[in-house]
Amino acid sequence: MSTIGRPRAFDEEAVLDRAVEVFWRHGYEGASLSVLTGAMGINRPSLYATFGSKEQLFQRAFARYHETQVAAARAALDQPSAYASIEAFLRSSADGLTAADHPAGCLSIQGGLACSPENAGISKILAAGRAATESALAERLSRAVDEGDLPDDTDVPALARFVMALSEGHAVHAAAGASREELQASVDIALRAVGTLHRP
């Protein structure tokens, strides 16, 4: 914008990344402003001047989470076959859910599946994010049907839901301490189901 006035003493994206981590670890309601500002290294008024409110900060954080984390899983859908896309999606999810450089699990679920009545909007935002990912999955699978890669009578929404639900369950497991190998072994089993779909 402008260079007049005292320059900002922090990098907006950097402090946003710290906020992502706090929300990820403690959820929306569990992340108090004191913990947030402590982790972000800025004071309350700076937070409010920059992001507006706790809820707006969360939305920014959630958007950034999608850019930096969910994008990888979505990119995995660029595989030549439906099977390969699902495998890549599930494997990269499992990797992301158990990566060492950030909290275990998934912000879309840790963030606040259940909230107090006044924060019900947060649950909706998270659900919308998950639904968008599921839609991307369904679109990829629909293309596979068009290309003859999957049978015409494939229940595409159900298959997308199955894959997404498994990934969400893995997120729950990861948050409880499951290892990467444990999740990948579960993926192995899921892929057996997908394998049966290719040969009608």
Added chain:
Amino acid sequence: MSTIGRPRAFDEEAVLDRAVEVFWRHGYEGASLSVLTGAMGINRPSLYATFGSKEQLFQRAFARYHETQVAAARAALDQPSAYASIEAFLRSSADGLTAADHPAGCLSIQGGLACSPENAGISKILAAGRAATESALAERLSRAVDEGDLPDDTDVPALARFVMALSEGHAVHAAAGASREELQASVDIALRAVGTLHRP
């Protein structure tokens, strides 16, 4: 206990059921004492005299949830084959997650996957409950291996984890509004994977 003194004006199990529903809908931290006492129809001091603290109330509520809800899914494991047990487990879970007489989803997950630091114990209690169900599943599958129903080289823990993770994912979906039929269609796909295990 004793009949001396003023008799209690409420039924302990009845008010506990109301507490279960509030925790289920709003999670541990999202369920304030005001909302809890309002739904339970008792005053704060009665709640504390009867249950001790909010956390102890939650533990009682979670135990009751297991008795009344999770027990059905566990009972589904009493089927003659591993396939039938898994199918019954997943189908009864899907039914329970979308029943009309209580909130959608699962208290074990809605309750508080992520919490503020001082309530981290709640997440652990919930995780332990889920782990217990997964163990019951694994035990049933292990028996199936012993009986020759599943191949000797079956990765039993992974299969149990797969089934449990899918069920948890369905809980996430149900909380976001998924219908019973949508979940059952996802179960249909999962069962394809299980079907391939029976014929080695």
Added chain:
DNA sequence: CACGTTCTGTACCAAGCGGTAAGCTGACTC
């Protein structure tokens, strides 16, 4: 009937919550 006992209702507590007003600090322009 008065007693001890136990529950209920009101009214309250300290602490933490999300959010903000006001003044100081620092970097730029003129």
Added chain:
DNA sequence: GAGTCAGCTTACCGCTTGGTACAGAACGTG
């Protein structure tokens, strides 16, 4: 170097949180 504007710091706001002290009400017992 004075003026200006944005950001930082401190201290505070009203409100809600989980939890409790205290007095009154309802019972069984002497």
